[in-house]
Amino acid sequence: MSILHAHTGLDLDDTQVGFAYRSTRDLEVAYALFKLLRWGPLVRVSNTLGGVALRWGLPVKPLLRATLGRLFLGGESLPDTLPLLKKLHAYGVTSMLDYAVEASTDPADQEKTLQEYLHMIAFARAHPELVGFVAVKLTALAHPLLWEKIASPPLPPSLRREEERFREKFEQLLAAAQEASIPLMVDAEESWLQAGIDLVVEEYMQRFNQERVVLYTTVQMYRQDRLEYLEGLLRRASSYRLGIKLVRGAYVEKERKRARNQGYADPIHPTKAATDIAYDAALMQCLERLDQVALCVASHNRNSCMKAAQFMILKNLPHDHPHLWFSQLYGMADPLSFGLARAGFRVAKYVPYGPIEKAFPYLARRAEENSSLSDQSGRELAWIAEELARRRKLFQPG
Numbered sequence: 034m035s036i037l038h039a040h041t042g043l044d045l046d047d048t049q050v051g052f053a054y055r056s057t058r059d060l061e062v063a064y065a066l067f068k069l070l071r072w073g074p075l076v077r078v079s080n081t082l083g084g085v086a087l088r089w090g091l092p093v094k095p096l097l098r099a100t101l102g103r104l105f106l107g108g109e110s111l112p113d114t115l116p117l118l119k120k121l122h123a124y125g126v127t128s129m130l131d132y133a134v135e136a137s138t139d140p141a142d143q144e145k146t147l148q149e150y151l152h153m154i155a156f157a158r159a160h161p162e163l164v165g166f167v168a169v170k171l172t173a174l175a176h177p178l179l180w181e182k183i184a185s186p187p188l189p190p191s192l193r194r195e196e197e198r199f200r201e202k203f204e205q206l207l208a209a210a211q212e213a214s215i216p217l218m219v220d221a222e223e224s225w226l227q228a229g230i231d232l233v234v235e236e237y238m239q240r241f242n243q244e245r246v247v248l249y250t251t252v253q254m255y256r257q258d259r260l261e262y263l264e265g266l267l268r269r270a271s272s273y274r275l276g277i278k279l280v281r282g283a284y285v286e287k288e289r290k291r292a293r294n295q296g297y298a299d300p301i302h303p304t305k306a307a308t309d310i311a312y313d314a315a316l317m318q319c320l321e322r323l324d325q326v327a328l329c330v331a332s333h334n335r336n337s338c339m340k341a342a343q344f345m346i347l348k349n350l351p352h353d354h355p356h357l358w359f360s361q362l363y364g365m366a367d368p369l370s371f372g373l374a375r376a377g378f379r380v381a382k383y384v385p386y387g388p389i390e391k392a393f394p395y396l397a398r399r400a401e402e403n404s405s406l407s408d409q410s411g412r413e414l415a416w417i418a419e420e421l422a423r424r425r426k427l428f429q430p431g
């Protein structure tokens with residue numbers, strides 16, 4: 034037991050705590066799946082074939098449900114997620130609900146997504162102990178072109194109408210969130226869409242985050258310009274409270290490829306180490322200002338989570354400070370989530386749900402993230418293997 038653990042109860046490597054909510058059978062299945070995912074070429078081929086098979090209506094849904102769905106999806110509808118949310122709550126972890134469907138340019142789909150977001154807020158209001166946040170994607174509510182163009186006016190008339198329609202939807206959502214006391218977390222997207230999203234979210238944070246934080250923006254620290262952006266955001270927010278979800282960023286390859294193809298400078302840090310340094314610097318900037326900033330540390334990185342927790346301990350700040358949250362995706366980094374919760378920190382597991390065929394792109398991204406290209410599957414496998422070995426030893430005779 035480390036000195037830190039002995040004094041604070043903080044242990045982010047305790048797999049017994051991390052996996053207490055999962056059965057041995059569940060862990061065995063997860064182990065086999067993470068092992069399969071490490072085989073990068075298989076993941077890439079399956080992701081392509083899976084997408085095609087779903088489009089052609091081939092019967093692949095049961096297979097998807099039994100594999101990636103089981104591992105990373107909280108359910109296929111909102112009520113479906115209840116047993117999981119209750120289980121998380123029993124171990125001191127709340128949830129951030131995410132309707133895991135991709136952006137659509139069809140206004141009818143956008144309207145459906147708005148209605149689903151409103152249902153999520155009503156559901157959260159009915160179960161305040163189970164749901165801490167609702168995640169929203171602005172590209173699911175308006176055409177991507179709006180996000181590309183809105184930061185450089187004047188807009189052509191068709192996009193002006195799109196902007197009006199978007200604002201109506203978003204204000205309806207914000208009013209419902211405010212009324213229900215359920216904060217909305219806006220996801221961050223590709224850099225060419227994010228400039229528009231940043232502009233709009235900052236404007237609405239200023240309007241809605243006066244007394245409490247109703248709206249959170251997301252800042253992706255893999256971008257080279259984000260420390261400067263964060264400093265500006267902090268400077269400009271003197272008259273309201275900022276809500277910031279801090280992530281590293283999900284689109285490294287896509288960003289680099291577009292920059293290469295279109296001949297502009299790569300916006301992403303050149304190395305993982307540089308991203309890590311920027312993330313931890315941003316973390317400290319926010320932690321130093323917890324009176325003004327509500328921070329969500331959305332990361333599976335043990336060092337970053339440990340740094341944030343240690344900051345609170347060293348500064349003698351309450352672990353359950355209302356302005357500090359940790360969040361990890363459902364199906365990943367459980368020892369961090371439950372270790373932090375055990376030590377009294379506020380944790381919201383990011384729980385995606387949605388019809389399996391619509392959630393497929395989300396599942397494919399998780400599969401890629403856990404393929405041989407990343408350290409993540411190695412980490413998950415090591416944790417699960419340790420817990421399975423611990424349980425086997427426990428039940429060995431003699």
Ligand SMILES: Cc1cc2nc3c(=O)[nH]c(=O)nc-3n(C[C@H](O)[C@H](O)[C@H](O)COP(=O)(O)OP(=O)(O)OC[C@H]3O[C@@H](n4cnc5c(N)ncnc54)[C@H](O)[C@@H]3O)c2cc1C
Binds near residue numbers: 222253282
């Ligand atoms: C609750 C939650 C919400 C999220 N929401 C969003 C969101 O709204 N938008 C979004 O974009 N992402 C989001 N993500 C994903 C996130 O951005 C990361 O992709 C993921 O969490 C992995 O990063 P990590 O901090 O967990 O740690 P690690 O696993 O330590 O870091 C991996 C990350 O480091 C960066 N990286 C890896 N290799 C390199 C390299 N060669 N050069 C530069 N950087 C590199 C990438 O960002 C990569 O994702 C979310 C994650 C969580 C847990």
